[in-house]
Amino acid sequence: MTTLSAPAAAAPSVSASKPKPAPGPPSKRQRRRGEARRGARLGLLLIVPAAALELAIHIIPMMIGGWIAFHDLDQRHIRNWTQAPFVGLDNFIRGLDPGTATGAEFFATAGRTVLYVVIVLGFTWVLGMAAAVFLNSSFRGRGILRTLFLVPYAIPMYVGCIAWAFMFNQRDGMVNTLLSDLGLIDENPFWLIGDNAFFALVVVSIWSYWPFAFLMLLAAIQNVPQEAYEAAALDGASNWRQFWHITLPMVSSANGALVLLMALWLFNQFTVPFVLFGPASPDQAMLVSPLIFSNSFLQWDFGLGGAMSLLLLLGLLAVSAVYIRMVLPKGREDD
Amino acid sequence: MTMAARGKVLAALGAVALTAGTLAGCANAEADDEVTLTWWATQQAASVAESEQAWAESVAAFTEETGIEVEIEVIPWADLYNRILTAVSSGTGPDVLSIGSTWVASLTASGGFEPVEGEYLDAIGGEEHFIPATWDAAVVPDLGQVAVPYLSSAYSLYYNPALFEAEGIEGPPATWEEFVEVGQALTLDKDGDGQPDQWGISYPAAAVNVNAHLSFILGQQEGGSFVDSDGAATFTSPAQVAGSQRLLDLMTEDGLMSPSDAELGAMGEATDRFIDGEAAMLFSQNPVAQFEGRDFVDWEAAPMPVIEGGENVQSHIAGIDLVVSADSQHKAESFQLVAHLTSAAEQSFVAEMFDVLPVVEAAYEEEPLASSNDLTIDVRRQTIADAAVGFPAVENIGEIEAGVGNAVREAFQTFATGGEPDLAALLRTAQDQINSN
Numbered sequence: 001m002t003t004l005s006a007p008a009a010a011a012p013s014v015s016a017s018k019p020k021p022a023p024g025p026p027s028k029r030q031r032r033r034g035e036a037r038r039g040a041r042l043g044l045l046l047i048v049p050a051a052a053l054e055l056a057i058h059i060i061p062m063m064i065g066g067w068i069a070f071h072d073l074d075q076r077h078i079r080n081w082t083q084a085p086f087v088g089l090d091n092f093i094r095g096l097d098p099g100t101a102t103g104a105e106f107f108a109t110a111g112r113t114v115l116y117v118v119i120v121l122g123f124t125w126v127l128g129m130a131a132a133v134f135l136n137s138s139f140r141g142r143g144i145l146r147t148l149f150l151v152p153y154a155i156p157m158y159v160g161c162i163a164w165a166f167m168f169n170q171r172d173g174m175v176n177t178l179l180s181d182l183g184l185i186d187e188n189p190f191w192l193i194g195d196n197a198f199f200a201l202v203v204v205s206i207w208s209y210w211p212f213a214f215l216m217l218l219a220a221i222q223n224v225p226q227e228a229y230e231a232a233a234l235d236g237a238s239n240w241r242q243f244w245h246i247t248l249p250m251v252s253s254a255n256g257a258l259v260l261l262m263a264l265w266l267f268n269q270f271t272v273p274f275v276l277f278g279p280a281s282p283d284q285a286m287l288v289s290p291l292i293f294s295n296s297f298l299q300w301d302f303g304l305g306g307a308m309s310l311l312l313l314l315g316l317l318a319v320s321a322v323y324i325r326m327v328l329p330k331g332r333e334d335d
Numbered sequence: 336m337t338m339a340a341r342g343k344v345l346a347a348l349g350a351v352a353l354t355a356g357t358l359a360g361c362a363n364a365e366a367d368d369e370v371t372l373t374w375w376a377t378q379q380a381a382s383v384a385e386s387e388q389a390w391a392e393s394v395a396a397f398t399e400e401t402g403i404e405v406e407i408e409v410i411p412w413a414d415l416y417n418r419i420l421t422a423v424s425s426g427t428g429p430d431v432l433s434i435g436s437t438w439v440a441s442l443t444a445s446g447g448f449e450p451v452e453g454e455y456l457d458a459i460g461g462e463e464h465f466i467p468a469t470w471d472a473a474v475v476p477d478l479g480q481v482a483v484p485y486l487s488s489a490y491s492l493y494y495n496p497a498l499f500e501a502e503g504i505e506g507p508p509a510t511w512e513e514f515v516e517v518g519q520a521l522t523l524d525k526d527g528d529g530q531p532d533q534w535g536i537s538y539p540a541a542a543v544n545v546n547a548h549l550s551f552i553l554g555q556q557e558g559g560s561f562v563d564s565d566g567a568a569t570f571t572s573p574a575q576v577a578g579s580q581r582l583l584d585l586m587t588e589d590g591l592m593s594p595s596d597a598e599l600g601a602m603g604e605a606t607d608r609f610i611d612g613e614a615a616m617l618f619s620q621n622p623v624a625q626f627e628g629r630d631f632v633d634w635e636a637a638p639m640p641v642i643e644g645g646e647n648v649q650s651h652i653a654g655i656d657l658v659v660s661a662d663s664q665h666k667a668e669s670f671q672l673v674a675h676l677t678s679a680a681e682q683s684f685v686a687e688m689f690d691v692l693p694v695v696e697a698a699y700e701e702e703p704l705a706s707s708n709d710l711t712i713d714v715r716r717q718t719i720a721d722a723a724v725g726f727p728a729v730e731n732i733g734e735i736e737a738g739v740g741n742a743v744r745e746a747f748q749t750f751a752t753g754g755e756p757d758l759a760a761l762l763r764t765a766q767d768q769i770n771s772n
Binding site: 171193278300 | 426441444541597764767768
């Protein structure tokens with residue numbers, strides 16, 4: 001199966017130092033230890049439901065997806081899918097041989113997806129950061145702006161994308177109507193097919209995702225002590241220097257988590273192209289997840305879809321592991 | 336443990352129990368004596384609720400007669416195939432399923448459905464009960480038969496007589512030559528801005544399945560075919576390519592189809608443009624519900640155009656079949672339901688309700704269909720009787736349909752965005768990909 005998980009709204013926590021308990025008399029400490037052990041047991045109990053569901057919804061299907069990647073599973077074997085013939089690396093060879101139409105398509109799509117992630121992530125981060133810094137200073141109407149900025153995140157992504165699809169409609173969509181009323185175009189261009197489709201996909205994705213970046217960065221920035229800025233201002237630091245030397249380093253852990261999370265979501269992007277273009281994305285805007293969907297559920301070649309899914313999963317795992325080691329702060333030893 | 340902590344543990348355990356309960360609830364729990372069948376029905380009316388009501392009305396008499404309850408779930412077409420595959424792979428699907436008739440071969444190959452033979456064949460009245468063309472379309476060579484024809488339909492040419500009259504055109508075109516002539520005469524720039532605002536035809540050029548259907552029909556007219564007798568894809572033969580090309584030419588060469596149609600991904604969108612008077616003609620299987628839903632009356636139906644002196648094929652045999660799950664605990668009762676749904680009385684009721692064709696000849700003599708003077712039923716009935724062929728009954732028909740339909744879609748979109756489509760090359764790439772699997 002594919003790894004098309006919808007982005008879950010899991011907010012990375014901004015680490016705040018916990019006050020350490022002051023050492024008390026021995027008898028109390030022993031009692032504390034007992035409590036701590038019970039606390040740990042309670043903690044374990046509490047994560048059981050989440051762990052069980054995670055296993056059932058994510059881990060086991062992923063493992064089955066991995067199994068499918070090595071089998072010739074199509075509609076003929078779907079009833080007794082455990083009996084699908086083992087084909088070794090055939091699916092990978094078919095999907096990865098650039099000499100075949102399928103392989104060439106996969107590599108072109110993977111490259112396009114990387115480009116998509118870089119562009120969308122770059123724009124959402126810059127927009128989110130700019131808005132967060134801007135709204136961190138107090139001025140009249142700040143509350144209204146904050147609410148307004150969060151609107152795209154409050155609207156279900158599906159609904160937002162449908163509205164965009166209407167606006168990008170070639171014949172009587174709002175985008176073309178506006179452009180031609182302004183005298184910028186003579187003939188209505190297509191936005192949802194052909195070369196412009198990638199542009200439309202990027203625009204809608206930025207619109208959908210930037211409020212999340214804004215929200216996370218704003219939360220982090222609000223944790224930066226005001227004194228640091230005051231001290232810097234006294235030393236004559238410009239706004240830019242304050243941003244560069246105070247804000248950025250102070251929000252780096254939230255920032256690191258944000259970039260990782262968004263990159264993973266965007267690499268797995270499915271909702272936006274699916275709603276914008278329908279089940280079959282135009283070639284110029286095909287991303288990896290819609291390609292896997294197309295192989296699995298439009299061509300019913302589950303083996304090939306599984307192989308591509310597995311490659312995507314392994315690739316993302318490897319990148320995430322390196323990234324986490326390099327960028328994210330290490331957990332504290334005493335936790 | 337403190338009270339608060341105990342409360343938390345209880346809450347956590349409660350959550351686990353709830354989850355487990357929900358999961359267990361998914362399994363089929365059934366009382367021993369009372370049989371309840373589940374039926375996944377298709378969406379025929381504009382809304383799921385409307386469809387459900389009509390199907391429920393159709394099975395009410397069955398429940399009354401037999402005491403067997405039927406739980407109906409209406410599934411929109413876009414989700415149906417994947418839902419069926421999920422049901423087949425999990426073995427926990429419904430007892431009876433409605434399927435699209437072009438999926439018969441793929442789904443027969445899945446082995447998830449009960450063969451229609453022996454007592455089950457007798458229960459539904461045997462082969463003789465059905466109109467031969469529809470029965471034959473449900474049989475898959477070498478794999479036997481799991482599907483029972485339920486309702487059928489065919490492509491027809493729908494046209495707007497008011498727009499025809501305004502240009503002094505009498506009657507619908509019968510051949511492609513006439514079609515192009517009429518279509519061009521009806522492509523008009525009414526507001527004088529240099530761009531046509533009324534087109535000869537509106538067509539969902541991005542709809543993969545419609546592209547495949549029309550390619551098949553037009554290819555058959557040329558003497559082409561999608562597959563050879565071994566099931567290998569052959570849609571790059573000159574005759575078959577000529578069929579697909581004729582469809583593409585309506586936009587690229589003849590200029591009677593708007594390039595903006597390259598964006599339309601569903602028949603309903605093309606139908607809306609026809610209703611809005613932005614096009615004078617429409618190829619469709621069954622737009623009547625949408626016409627009625629929008630109170631549109633300026634339409635008439637005619638058979639699809641043909642090549643003068645070519646093969647007399649105007650449609651594939653489209654429609655819906657019924658299958659019984661091989662995992663059903665109530666197969667005999669399920670076939671009883673199938674027998675009820677394919678009885679002349681129910682066929683007449685449903686056909687009239689949804690503007691589709693019955694698969695049983697006797698249904699035409701039953702009320703309400705007998706006194707319905709629905710022209711489109713007559714036109715399609717004629718097409719099915721004289722000029723329709725079954726969609727290829729090969730296992731990989733799903734892939735072939737997607738391959739052809741996508742190639743044609745790409746060709747339309749390439750043209751619309753200013754390129755020069757090479758349809759033969761696109762079809763060749765699609766075919767190589769299918770035949771290499």
